Amino acid sequence: MKIREAEEKDLKQIMEIIAEAKAYFRAAGIPQWQGEYPGVEDIRRDIGNGGTVIEENGKIIAYCFIAAMDDPNYTDIEGEWCNHRPYIVLHRTCVSSFSKGKGVGRQFVTYATQKAQQSGISDLRADTHEKNASMRRMLEKEGFLECGTIFVADGSPRVACQLVLDER
Template sequence: MTDKNEIHFRKAESNDIDTIWEIIQQSIERRRKDGSDQWQNGYPNLQTIESDVSKGFGHVLTVNNDVAVYVALIFNDEPAYSSIDGEWLTTGEFVVVHRVAVSEKFAGQGLAKKLFDYIEDFTKSQNVASVKVDTNYDNIAMLKILESKGYTYCGEVVLAGGVRKAFEKVLI
């Protein structure tokens, strides 16, 4: 990727759904090839993405107007996070990061890391203090991203039928 690329972060729109679903399917296959259990049980599915977009949770990172990365950002609402085996850093408002998926066309270009910069800027612009995120214990790529971006391991949560490592980063 060159510096001439225009990168934008925006809410996903209904006309993005087909592209987002294709990216999700690529990510499901990538997780399977990596030997991960994550996303191998029919979740997320097309209805999940349609719901994200209709509720305003879905966001995309575009490169030269091509959807490159998808993420769902949800304010203060993840029931699984209320019972953590461990302890969150904060008890106030937060943004939950779910369903990060990078298009195969843009894989390996550092866009997931860049996505977290946009998420953090967006979260601060909403005067929300922290970002919470979970991932599968075997999602090495995401674990490395969270470490590199300064997220703190807080414990484990049970989500989508599995135990997930939970992280938080205090922004303000």
């Protein structure tokens, strides 16, 4: 498996994985990603700005947006962040259906950790729907703490998680 920055040529495969994730969420009764988000334009904006893929045997098997940025949705939280230092976000994490349960998503956390350390950043943040048990479980296994609830652009709540790297 190889992790690398996403390229325009990856767009079709990334969108296929996102479609699989949307179908999985729908079947599992998780009301996350049931509209147009994330769409082609969201991923196009990600490419070159933190869009990251995991590739195996020439095929994209997972996607995540990983970037050092202030997420405006993280400004207001019902709860409390561990600290208010700069952080790297992990957004739009999705793994192809045939690669689920193989630790693929954890590789994004490792990659984000390396990126953070290279940049002098010691925090990672992510959010997910409260019913997205697989993402919550992966974040917990990687040492993320659930800090509270944030609200995304459409007003729906998300579980806000943070990993403080210098406390690992």
